[in-house]
Amino acid sequence: QVQLVESGGGLVQAGASLRLSCAASGRTFSNYGMGWFRQAPGKEREFVAAVSYSGGSTSYADSVKGRFTISRDNAKNTLYLQMNTVKPEDTALYYCAADRTGWGRRRGDYDYWGQGTQVTVSS
Numbered sequence: 001q002v003q004l005v006e007s008g009g010g011l012v013q014a015g016a017s018l019r020l021s022c023a024a025s026g027r028t029f030s031n032y033g034m035g036w037f038r039q040a041p042g043k044e045r046e047f048v049a050a051v052s053y054s055g056g057s058t059s060y061a062d063s064v065k066g067r068f069t070i071s072r073d074n075a076k077n078t079l080y081l082q083m084n085t086v087k088p089e090d091t092a093l094y095y096c097a098a099d100r101t102g103w104g105r106r107r108g109d110y111d112y113w114g115q116g117t118q119v120t121v122s123s
Contacts, residue, residue, distance in 0.1 A: 002026045002098045002112040009117030016086055022079040022096030029077040033103030036081045038092035050103040086121045093118050
């Protein structure tokens, strides 16, 4: 079992930067690929970014590529999402998730989920 707790969300203006964190506990963090997903009101939960076990490989949704950066610190059991030049359409509840077998782009690839942290971007 892996427990995930997100933090760092808030209300920001368009163009600002924000860093989300996800603290993991329970099992060996470096044994899991990690991802960020988001869900806006009335919409499906969508993939944002993923990172491999060591952090050496990453994957991004087209909508955030070049603006967001996913990273991890295995010594601190923490996953990050650096969000730059945010837009109103980035407004959503952001979830981190752990994948036992890879670092997929599909919601179904992930085995454990946090409760989410809200990001609201005003125009």
